[in-house]
Every structure is written in structure tokens, then in C-alpha cells.
Amino acid sequence: MFTIHNNKFNDATGLNGNANGTSRGPNEFHFVWTNWFNSIFPDDPLKTALHEFTHCVQLNILIDKAKETIITQDRLTFDKEFEKKFAAEYSRWLWESISIFEAKEVNSLSVKYAKSKNLTLAELNQSNQIYNIGYTIIEYMTTKWGKNILPKLIASFGNIEKTLNISSDEFEKGWMAFLEENY
Incomplete structure (x- = not known):
């Protein structure tokens, strides 16, 4: 069908x-x-x-x-x-992650599968794995910086350094630690 x-x-x-x-x-x-x-x-x-x-x-x-x-x-x-x-x-990882998060499209089995691939944000721009793990990126972000950070991140065209005051590498390390702790 x-x-x-x-x-x-x-x-x-x-x-x-x-x-x-x-x-x-x-x-x-x-x-x-x-x-x-x-x-x-x-x-x-x-x-x-x-x-x-x-x-x-x-x-x-x-x-x-x-x-x-x-x-x-x-x-x-x-x-x-x-x-x-x-x-x-505008990064695909951000474009899809926010939409996935707001729609609450998350499944722990899919997250664990995508997590095992150790993908970076840059790699997620080219991968459909964003649909499996994107929820967790925004979950991490809103847990650490609050939900009000999302419009600011969007308006900055996804500039992590400018919006969150950390490097992309630091963000990815924090996200990976969040994944380990929660998934």
C-alpha cells in the first residue's frame, strides 16, 4: 500500500x-x-x-x-x-534533527544502530542515519542549553560556535557522552 x-x-x-x-x-x-x-x-x-x-x-x-x-x-x-x-x-543534520525532535520521531533500537556507526555531524549531512539518530542531537542540545537555544541556532544557520560558544568538536564529544549515558 x-x-x-x-x-x-x-x-x-x-x-x-x-x-x-x-x-x-x-x-x-x-x-x-x-x-x-x-x-x-x-x-x-x-x-x-x-x-x-x-x-x-x-x-x-x-x-x-x-x-x-x-x-x-x-x-x-x-x-x-x-x-x-x-x-x-544550512546543514542537513540540523534541518532534519529539529524536525525529527519536534515530531518525537525516536526509536531506541534505531538510535543504538546509528550510534554504533560513530558518525560525525559532517557525515550525517550525507547519510540517512540522521533519521535514526537526529532526535538525540536536539535532545542533547535542549537538555544542556534549553529549548530556547533552537531558534537562535536556526537563525545563525546552524553556527554551533557562535550560538553555543563551543567548537563543533566539543559539541560532538558532549553529544557522544550524552548518547553513552542515555542510550
Whole structure:
């Protein structure tokens, strides 16, 4: 059932692969009501909706912040410049981790599997393991710095050093210690 709906969704949205949701900008998202599931990940389309909605929230924060540096009266120029800035500066690990966290998409078996790979944030930018372990990144962050740090981190385009006042290496070491202690 999922494959049929998923293929139709991907055809309709122009996406490739197995997406079950997509943010279409700061004010719009689409998702498959019945999505992929198994015994580990039960079908929960409301979590998918919240995940995609959180992407829209991130985009609104990012666009608002980008207005400070992308100065133009032309909306098309702004949109093109923002897309370049987003692609170059906003990390996939942060983009997905916040949405995963807000939707409470976490499974301890998946976390343990991803944890065993010892992935760095840079590696998570290129890996689908972000969906298995992303929750824990934001869980660690909000436990240590509070939930109010998230909008600041988003607005800084994920600049850990500027927002958290520690290096990325220190952040990763703290996150790994958090994983060891909690998972």
C-alpha cells in the first residue's frame, strides 16, 4: 500500500526516492497520510505532518534572518539568493534533527544502530542515519542549553560556535557522552 501511495506522491511532487513528505517553502508542506511503517516505526501520519510543519517554521526563521544580509527589493532575486545561502550554509543534520525532535520521531533500537556507526555531524549531512539518530542531537542540545537555544541556532544557520560558544568538536564529544549515558 505504501509503495503505491509513495510512488504517486513522488510523481505528483516531482521528488525522487521514498519521500513521504516535503516542505514547499515557508508556508506549505505536503505529506502522504499513510506512510511507511513496520513493527519498529508504526504508521503515524501526524508525526509526518509535524515533521514537515517544523521545516516550514525553520524556513520562516531563516528567511527572516536572511533579510538582514540579502538586500534587494526584487523578490525573485531574494529567493534565488536565499536558496543559494540555504544550500551552502544550512546543514542537513540540523534541518532534519529539529524536525525529527519536534515530531518525537525516536526509536531506541534505531538510535543504538546509528550510534554504533560513530558518525560525525559532517557525515550525517550525507547519510540517512540522521533519521535514526537526529532526535538525540536536539535532545542533547535542549537538555544542556534549553529549548530556547533552537531558534537562535536556526537563525545563525546552524553556527554551533557562535550560538553555543563551543567548537563543533566539543559539541560532538558532549553529544557522544550524552548518547553513552542515555542510550
